[in-house]
Amino acid sequence: xxxxxxxxxxxxxxxxxxxxxxxxxxQTRNFKMYLDTIILNMPSKIKKxxxxxxxxxxxxxxxxxxxxxxxFFFDEQKSACVVLGIxxxx
Numbered sequence: 675x676x677x678x679x680x681x682x683x684x685x686x687x688x689x690x691x692x693x694x695x696x697x698x699x700x701q702t703r704n705f706k707m708y709l710d711t712i713i714l715n716m717p718s719k720i721k722k723x724x725x726x727x728x729x730x731x732x733x734x735x736x737x738x739x740x741x742x743x744x745x746f747f748f749d750e751q752k753s754a755c756v757v758l759g760i761x762x763x764x
Contacts, residue, residue, distance in 0.1 A: 676752070678756045690762055691705075713757060717755055733748045744759075
């Protein structure tokens, strides 16, 4: 299964990580590595994740981790997951 990321996700992730890295680089690095692990394991756990609160589509799911929500789309026909974005809860 392919895992793709959108430009929006990459931009939002950078906006979340930059301020964190100024406070504690190692903690930011660990946070990013864990996010990468979650994303790499998405295909095997698709049914575990709940339908997105942001979209009315069963194929768009949310993953919550440490105050952030990763939004992704599962395209069953193309056998691909597309990470659409990441939001930080305020």
